[in-house]
Amino acid sequence: MNIIVCIKQVPDTTNVRIDPETNTLIRAGVQSIINPFDAYAIEEGVRLKEKFGGTVTIVTMGPPQAEEALREAISLGADEAVLVSDRAFAGSDTWATSYTLSKAIQKIGQFDLIICGKQAIDGDTAQVGPGISAHLDIPQITYVKKIEDVKLDGAHRHMRAEKMTEEGYEIIESPLPCLITVVKEINEPRLPSLKGKMRAKKIEIKKILAKDLDVDPGLLGLNGSPTKVVRIFTPPPRKGGQMLEGEAKEICGKLVELLKCEIP
Amino acid sequence: MSIKVITEKCTGCKLCVRVCPFGAIEVVNKKAVINLDKCTLCGACIESCKFSAIVLTKLSPSDIDFPKKLDAYKDVWVFCEQKKGAVQSVAYELLGKGRELADQLGVDLCGVLLGENVKTEAQKVIHRGANKVYLVDAPELKNYQDEPYSKVLVKLIKEHKPEIVLCGATSIGRSLISRVAIGIHAGLTADCTGLDIDRKERLLLQTRPAFGGNIMATIICPNHRPQMSTVRHKVMKEAEENKHHKGQIIEKKYGKEEYFSRTKLLDIVEEIEETVNLTEADIIVSGGRGMQNPENFKLVEDLAKVLGGAVGASRAAVDSGWKTYSHQVGQTGKTVCPKIYIACGISGQIQHLVGMQSSEIIVAINKDPHAPIFTVATYGIVGDLFEILPELTKRFKEVLKK
Numbered sequence: 001m002n003i004i005v006c007i008k009q010v011p012d013t014t015n016v017r018i019d020p021e022t023n024t025l026i027r028a029g030v031q032s033i034i035n036p037f038d039a040y041a042i043e044e045g046v047r048l049k050e051k052f053g054g055t056v057t058i059v060t061m062g063p064p065q066a067e068e069a070l071r072e073a074i075s076l077g078a079d080e081a082v083l084v085s086d087r088a089f090a091g092s093d094t095w096a097t098s099y100t101l102s103k104a105i106q107k108i109g110q111f112d113l114i115i116c117g118k119q120a121i122d123g124d125t126a127q128v129g130p131g132i133s134a135h136l137d138i139p140q141i142t143y144v145k146k147i148e149d150v151k152l153d154g155a156h157r158h159m160r161a162e163k164m165t166e167e168g169y170e171i172i173e174s175p176l177p178c179l180i181t182v183v184k185e186i187n188e189p190r191l192p193s194l195k196g197k198m199r200a201k202k203i204e205i206k207k208i209l210a211k212d213l214d215v216d217p218g219l220l221g222l223n224g225s226p227t228k229v230v231r232i233f234t235p236p237p238r239k240g241g242q243m244l245e246g247e248a249k250e251i252c253g254k255l256v257e258l259l260k261c262e263i264p
Numbered sequence: 265m266s267i268k269v270i271t272e273k274c275t276g277c278k279l280c281v282r283v284c285p286f287g288a289i290e291v292v293n294k295k296a297v298i299n300l301d302k303c304t305l306c307g308a309c310i311e312s313c314k315f316s317a318i319v320l321t322k323l324s325p326s327d328i329d330f331p332k333k334l335d336a337y338k339d340v341w342v343f344c345e346q347k348k349g350a351v352q353s354v355a356y357e358l359l360g361k362g363r364e365l366a367d368q369l370g371v372d373l374c375g376v377l378l379g380e381n382v383k384t385e386a387q388k389v390i391h392r393g394a395n396k397v398y399l400v401d402a403p404e405l406k407n408y409q410d411e412p413y414s415k416v417l418v419k420l421i422k423e424h425k426p427e428i429v430l431c432g433a434t435s436i437g438r439s440l441i442s443r444v445a446i447g448i449h450a451g452l453t454a455d456c457t458g459l460d461i462d463r464k465e466r467l468l469l470q471t472r473p474a475f476g477g478n479i480m481a482t483i484i485c486p487n488h489r490p491q492m493s494t495v496r497h498k499v500m501k502e503a504e505e506n507k508h509h510k511g512q513i514i515e516k517k518y519g520k521e522e523y524f525s526r527t528k529l530l531d532i533v534e535e536i537e538e539t540v541n542l543t544e545a546d547i548i549v550s551g552g553r554g555m556q557n558p559e560n561f562k563l564v565e566d567l568a569k570v571l572g573g574a575v576g577a578s579r580a581a582v583d584s585g586w587k588t589y590s591h592q593v594g595q596t597g598k599t600v601c602p603k604i605y606i607a608c609g610i611s612g613q614i615q616h617l618v619g620m621q622s623s624e625i626i627v628a629i630n631k632d633p634h635a636p637i638f639t640v641a642t643y644g645i646v647g648d649l650f651e652i653l654p655e656l657t658k659r660f661k662e663v664l665k666k
Contacts, residue, residue: 011286011475030287036595036596037596063301063302064301065301065302087266087300090300090303090304090305091304091305091306093451094442094445094452094454095445095446095449095450095451095452098446099446121595121596122474122475123454123474124454124455124473124474124599125454125455126438126442126454127438127442127445127452127454128442129442130410130438130439130442130443130446131442131443131445131446133443134414134442134443134446134447135446139410139411139525139526139527140410140439140443140527141527142410142435142438142439143435143439145589160530162533163435164435164590165435165436165532166434166435166541166542166543166544167347167534167535167541168532168533168534168535169533169535170529170530170531170532170533171529171530171531171533172527172528172529172530173527173528173530174526174527174528175526175527178526178527183589184589184592184596184597185589222305225451226445226449226450226451226452226485226487226488227451227452227453227470227483227484227485228483228484228485228486229306229307229481229482229483230307230469230482230483230484231307231311231481231482232283232285232306232307232308232311232479232480232481232482233311233479233480233482234478234479234480235473235477235479235480238621238639238640241626241638241640241641241642241643241644242642242643242644243638243643243644243645243646244643244644244645245646248647248648248651248652248655249655251645251647251652252652252655252656252659253659255627255643255645255656256656256659256660256663258643259604259625259627260660260663260664262603262604262624262625263547263571263572263604263660263664264546264547264572264603
């Protein structure tokens with residue numbers, strides 16, 4: 001089973017703090033990490049490979065330093081890593097990102113399954129996964145919380161998965177190749193192994209530039225992006241609240257008074 | 265397209281360094297230097313520079329592809345998500361906002377409804393202010409499936425050319441609209457919290473949070489139509505029902521090819537343990553590590569029940585196995601914005617805050633007076649939740665009975 005996992009390197013928002021004086025983000029000391037949802041995607045890819053054989057190829061599009069994220073993914077059990085990086089890709093919105101990634105995936109070759117995290121924690125759009133499947137014209141199952149079954153032999157190669165919904169879940173069957181996006185519930189990612197860490201140090205990361213792809217340059221980067229950011233600002237901070245003090249009974253009485261008119 | 269610092273104008277004031285969300289600017293020899301490997305051309309620095317010393321160098325207009333005649337596009341569309349044949353309330357919220365936008369543009373507000381035997385629901389969409397409803401009624405569209413829904417919506421958009429398409433940022437909406445946007449090369453902005461019209465340019469101004477709400481970005485889509493946005497539940501106010509409002513239902517039929525789905529929906533399983541859907545709830549009572557064990561969550565559940573609310577949990581509580589993942593609020597769980605959010609024994613790590621800080625009223629109960637949750641709380645209570653929660657439940661029971 002040949003699996004492609006798409007990941008994104010994101011700033012670790014755990015460490016993002018707001019400078020109270022300038023009301024802007026303090027970036028100093030903020031580490032870059034693999035997007036948390038993508039860690040589940042990597043783990044699921046590696047588990048499927050362990051069960052069915054094949055390879056797991058990690059793909060990321062980003063600046064050169066995204067190589068760190070690829071090496072980390074290798075240490076977690078992936079086989080190959082591809083960095084899609086070029087100044088021509090800068091400023092891509094989700095349309096251009098999914099276009100570029102779909103072209104890079106076509107370049108990488110045959111695959112049975114593409115796995116993405118459900119969304120990235122910096123942009124929170126959840127658009128790139130479905131975008132890739134739309135560009136490649138393959139079926140998709142989003143918000144997968146469990147893979148029930150994979151059938152790789154015979155004429156009807158397919159997988160069956162549980163898709164999380166607001167009310168519960170749906171069981172969906174899709175022919176292969178397809179793309180899935182995964183949620184946290186699907187697995188518990190492992191820690192890197194010593195062997196994996198050694199491999200991560202040595203592995204040669206394949207690099208894909210714009211000129212390596214069969215693309216329309218007008219559809220890349222900022223030019224290929226229908227959406228443009230025109231303004232970035234810091235939201236007004238939430239106003240400091242009111243502390244309720246006193247004995248438990250007294251406090252509860254106060255709170256009930258404050259809230260009772262607000263309850264629909 | 266690139267970005268450049270005009271060194272003659274730069275004073276080395278470092279304002280841009282502070283606002284850059286990507287840490288891409290340094291000041292070297294009193295001049296700003298942009299590291300193009302880190303820069304994403306977001307433009308935050310341009311806005312911040314008081315000396316107009318940073319510019320985006322654009323390509324000449326002839327280099328940019330104008331694939332569509334923009335003025336051929338008009339009307340504001342709302343995708344009306346239905347489940348089990350009932351239009352979901354998020355659609356009514358979008359119709360509320362859609363009405364404002366349509367009025368500003370002087371165009372019609374239209375609903376788009378796909379399903380089986382949903383004509384009566386189409387009438388309800390009209391009662392919520394739509395001038396027209398495009399109705400595609402077919403057995404194959406009974407339940408949402410990515411492929412038929414996206415193929416039909418793409419066809420409809422190509423035929424009728426709306427200027428704006430709004431869709432709920434639900435699990436259905438996000439999967440659907442992302443696919444649709446690719447097919448028609450439209451701009452799509454996720455999770456907008458503000459939508460407005462720039463009348464002069466006739467553009468939709470879409471404002472959304474990024475970096476977990478730490479910064480806000482306003483996004484436009486100058487050269488592509490339709491302009492598409494998703495909006496989360498509870499962000500916009502529902503359109504009021506007016507049974508006298510008249511509109512037209514336009515029934516459309518498509519062929520086998522459009523209705524065909526490569527994926528098969530085999531079963532729909534509803535987990536009804538605590539029936540209220542978190543993202544739809546007006547009140548959420550959430551428990552964290554401070555609940556100490558799964559049994560104590562009953563205190564949270566009791567309060568939620570009295571208030572008619574849903575039960576949430578912090579990541580700590582979910583990872584400890586006290587509550588299932590579907591209850592998790594925060595970065596790796598759900599983002600919610602109820603009217604009232606009551607956080608019990610939740611310290612308020614940033615990953616939790618990003619999932620709930622847009623709630624209208626936040627009540628925090630924690631024994632640690634320095635817990636970060638208090639920085640966002642409307643009402644803070646420092647105390648023992650095992651004493652406070654039962655008392656609150658009791659008092660609300662008394663008050664709400666009346």
